Amino acid sequence: MRTARAQIWHLPRLAVILWGFTRATPWLPQVRSHWDDLRALRSVIRWGWVRVIREQGRVAGFLVRDGDILHALYVHPMRRGRGLGRTLLAEAKAEAGVLRLWVVEANAAARSFYARQGFVEAARSAGLGNDEGLPDILMVWRGEGEGA
Template identity: 60%
Template sequence: MRLARAHIWQVPRLAAILWAYTRGTPGQPCARSRAEDLHLLWRETWQGRVRVARVQGRIAGFILRRATRVHALHVAPDMRGQGVGRALLTDAQARAGALDLWVLEANRRARAFYARAGFAEAAQDRRGGGNDEGLPDIRMVWRRREIRV
């Protein structure tokens, strides 16, 4: 697996991975149009905020991060459970002293994933202020532990 900064020409693949979740999950409302998603991914990629994981030359997942906020972490459906998301998150943790994110309250799998990576639940928002869909969500935070010798 190779991690690197995403490039503009990779945006269609990033969108396909994003849409596999946003449009492929039953009951998951779509907050943005496909054009809005493409524009957002293009802008964030152009500004250097997206990193990708490549497996055998193919983009398997991506993370979008602005400073300490993780805005998106998505893995291609056929690559889930193979360490791609963990590698992207570990890379982000290595590049920051602290991270935070909002995760949908109903997404127990994601909440457990972040908890295993050392994130702790810090706040709840029943109105969904931390997501575009307006669904109840939970803010999770991670801080690097200082090792004292």
């Protein structure tokens, strides 16, 4: 498994991975069009915020991070459970003393994953800050030597 900075030619594969989750999650309202998703992915790739992970020569997952804010972490549905998300997250942890992310309250699998990776709940919101308007939870990871 290798990680690398995403390039614009990765955009179609990143979209497939993103849609593998968003289009298959019944509780998640579809508030953006495919075109909106593509534009957003194109922007974060250009800004240098996206890391990809490859498995068997293909991009199998990606992480979007700006400083200490983790915006997204997705793994292709057929590649989950193989440590790809942990690998991407470990790389982000190695580069930042603190990581923060908002996770939708209804996403029990993601909440459990982040808790296993050392993230703790720091705050809750009624969902006013996310596109879907769903209640969410701020989770924070602090590296060694970082204050509470």
